[in-house]
């Protein structure tokens with residue numbers, strides 16, 4: 391993308407954040423998965 | 436042209452301010468103290484893992500719990516508090532400045548804290564305070580230990596007052612302007628610290644000191660533990676928020692990007708203020724004498740912290756992605772490649788961020804009532820906070836050290852120290868992965884924390900732990916090498932690096948960023964909501980605890996404590 395600072399209307403150019411949303415979802419998934427792993431352990435004891 | 440100049444004036448002339456020589460000396464005093472603590476505490480950590488492996492016994496009749504007390508106090512309380520206060524002063528000095536009076540009062544705070552630390556240290560070294568860093572009653576230490584703690588707290592309050600005053604004076608001079616982001620964050624953290632330490636201060640002054648001096652025959656154990664954890668959870672956020680300051684407002688500059696969103700950063704700090712304090716009962720889930728309902732209420736409040744935490748994660752990824760795409764790296768994850776992996780100022784905090792993924796996941800497990808019963812008081816918990824404090828926070832602090840110390844001493848971060856720093860980071864990552872993973876697994880197998888080596892009469896379950904304890908010794912040894920490296924780096928940066936001018940990186944907002952709404956500066960409202968949440972979560976349980984208290988406990992100075 392452009393390197394020079396231009397001043398576009400702030401709403402006209404939303405940055406592309408696909409990678410971000412996928413990364414955060416992976417983090418969320420890790421959290422949920424580890425929670426259920428220990429929950430399984432809890433149930434089995 | 437004229438407008439450009441004006442824009443430039445807006446951007447540059449106010450901050451970063453320059454730090455004077457004497458200011459730098461003050462800030463370096465705090466930070467140097469932290470590194471002394473790192474070495475002492477790290478050495479104790481090494482001894483602990485060696486003892487727990489079963490292949491080593493402490494010489495000269497030194498007690499394991501004395502060693503563990505030094506480790507917890509020196510690393511958990513001293514290193515963190517000194518580094519944080521020093522670092523936060525530099526942030527205030529850079530963004531809002533410090534007056535001569537404030538400067539003198541700040542020194543007073545340093546000496547009060549240091550007097551307290553020395554008093555507590557002496558009692559611990561003489562074996563008169565082997566009560567671990569939580570100093571749970573009815574273990575009883577020498578009175579000087581508690582008086583020392585009280586002085587440390589009072590000294591840190593002086594830092595709170597100075598920081599608040601610094602922003603106040605700045606705001607008077609700049610009416611109608613939003614406060615600089617980093618100053619805003621520092622003031623939030625110090626408000627949280629002040630409100631939280633009122634709890635331990637009350638417990639130390641009204642319960643422990645009279646009891647250890649013999650004026651009170653007994654102590655209300657449950658009340659003292661509850662007041663401790665009223666402070667103990669915000670304590671961990673007091674450690675974490677300075678790391679977040681660096682993530683939100685400094686790392687973007689290091690990677691050549693901009694602050695993702697000034698408003699989001701401020702909002703997340705306000706949410707951390709709300710939800711850090713009224714949650715201490717999640718450390719007391721197995722505690723008899725506290726109603727389940729109130730434990731449940733505080734668990735719900737604990738889970739609210741997920742919101743600002745994921746906001747922070749989102750913000751970090753977004754900063755990386757936006758600056759990567761701007762440099763022309765496309766694709767879903769192309770931006771990942773552009774990150775300055777060879778710059779230790781980035782690499783060390785980044786590894787810290789990674790550690791916070793399992794760290795945060797573990798935290799939510801700990802805070803879940805039923806799952807807590809799986810891991811409570813096991814070495815899993817130790818594995819958890821060596822990820823959060825001892826990796827996320829500490830590696831971020833190391834990442835700050837690489838530029839902050841040369842900035843303060845008028846030197847340069849050289850390529851060779853940078854390379855050594857990368858090696859240091861790798862040592863830490865490997866050592867901690869091994870030690871922390873082994874602790875997590877041993878904990879799930881029931882291995883207790885806060886315990887010296889024992890075969891427990893050769894029970895079958897205990898046999899499963901041995902390999903993991905050896906793994907902890909291996910990981911811990913690698914970590915200790917990391918500590919020695921870091922001390923070397925610190926000394927090099929402070930005294931021997933070539934003279935020069937190292938940048939103090941402070942990121943800027945996008946030129947076309949949405950203006951930050953002024954309601955974020957409603958300080959009185961934030962404090963009022965914080966206090967309301969605390970009153971809601973704590974009033975009834977604490978009244979219950981006091982009204983239905985069993986007879987208090989006489990002191991125990993033996994087998995550990997004071998003998």
Ligand code: HEM
Pocket residue numbers: 477478480481483484487503504506507510511514567568569817821824825829883884885886887910911912914915918
């Ligand atoms: C060489 C590096 C380190 C090693 C080998 C190490 C090892 C250990 C071990 C084995 C324990 C648990 C002992 C037990 O429960 O019986 C422990 C506890 C602890 N560690 Fe570390 N650690 C290291 C670095 C750190 C750092 C950098 C911090 C903090 C910034 C830290 C903070 C703590 C705290 C607060 C405790 C709890 C003490 C208690 O339960 O009373 N450690 N450490």
Ligand SMILES: [Cu+2]
Pocket residue numbers: 667668671715717718
């Ligand atoms: Cu907590």
